[in-house]
Amino acid sequence: MNNSTTVRRLSRMALAVTAVAGIGLASAPSASALTKDGALEAYEFGLYYNSGQLGCVFDLANSDWNFSGDTFWKVSGTCNGIGQSTNDNTASYRNRDNETWWVYTDADGDGAEGTLPAGYAGDASSTFKNEISSAFPYDAH
Template identity: 40%
Template sequence: MKSSTLRRTLATAVALGALGTGSLVTAAPASAAMKDGRADFGEFILHYSAGLDESWTDFAWDEDYLFNDRFITPGSGYNQAVDNNAESYLNRADFTWYVYTGAVHTGNEGWLPDYYLGDFSSTFKNQVSSIYNNDAN
């Protein structure tokens, strides 16, 4: 009798523990904190190298002049200006980001849909000077 009661108690404790863990896992994500070196939900990430490799920086809002920004994580490209130095990207947002070859959203325009990642085409590789989206402002 004691062993079956003990088994039920342990099973209940395990089930409650799993529910508690599940609620932690499904908690709402923290809001994006721009340029903190974390790829948070809602952010746009620019990488110094192709293949989402080496140093990178994160953006939660538009940037008119990427020459003011630096790659902030360790690796090749660390502390280099982002302007005309990005080779790959990651869109961790549920909206489209736009990239431009000129400052203040001028020059060639490219758009990167939500949750999209990859290497820039030859038009944008090491040519991006500003970024924009309609939803992050």
């Protein structure tokens, strides 16, 4: 095998590897899709204004140390709680992430701690209903 044949084969192999890597990146969720945009998407954790995962949602893909200043909203249209503070104002949640999420009744991961496993959806208990002030995809303690 001469050098030009080897170079062509290596070039084709490099092109194939690059194409496969590009397909993998294209199918992964984009960072811009994982934001506090009012639409609970895969790999996000959502807190709802009303029980039963109803009303506006506050969606998280990353930790939020302090819900003060955060609000419930929706991409389009209206919903119960739109524009209301998320801090101490959550009645239910849904975890669409692959990881357990921790919620706390105070900012900075303080206060009572609760865990919500991957795939879980439910109403907040009396300890957490309208008391959640921070959330993390890891144990903050």
